Amino acid sequence: MSxxxxxxxxxxxxxxxxxxxxxxxxLGAGRADASISTEAAARAAAAExxxxxxxxxxxxxxxxxxxxxxxxxxxxxxxxxxxxVLRGVVRLGRxxxxxxxx
Numbered sequence: 673m674s675x676x677x678x679x680x681x682x683x684x685x686x687x688x689x690x691x692x693x694x695x696x697x698x699l700g701a702g703r704a705d706a707s708i709s710t711e712a713a714a715r716a717a718a719a720e721x722x723x724x725x726x727x728x729x730x731x732x733x734x735x736x737x738x739x740x741x742x743x744x745x746x747x748x749x750x751x752x753x754x755x756x757v758l759r760g761v762v763r764l765g766r767x768x769x770x771x772x773x774x
Contacts, residue, residue, distance in 0.1 A: 691717040691727060691734040695744065699766050707747055707763040710735065732758050742769035 694716035698708045711724065713731045718724040738744035739755035745767045746753050748760065 687717065687727060687730040688734050688737075691730040692738065693717075695731065695734055695738060695764060696771065699744070699764065699770065704766060707765040709763055713764065735764055738764075739767065742767045743771065 691713060695708070695713045698713060698716060699706070702708070710728060710731050713735075714727040715724040717727040717731060735744055735746060736755055736758055739746050743766075745765045746755055746758060747763045747765050750763075753762065
């Protein structure tokens with residue numbers, strides 16, 4: 673079974689955890705004021721050889737959960753938007769409760 677199949681076998685919750693980790697890792701690797709695209713997070717969360725678009729719904733669910741915790745802020749045109757509104761082109765930035773990096 674391929675890595676993509678293994679992730680699918682874990683169900684949506686497994687991919688949601690992978691997406692969550694990918695978002696936090698990408699945001700943690702950049703400058704504090706940098707943002708990432710949901711596409712970049714989906715590409716990082718997708719298994720090797722898997723179409724990244726299949727990971728996009730999990731990235732959006734993870735982004736909404738992280739925004740609810742205050743770890744991530746959802747941006748449109750560089751401005752924060754209401755977290756329940758995750759439509760169209762958005763970027764993700766560090767929120768006020770983003771985990772401290774050492």
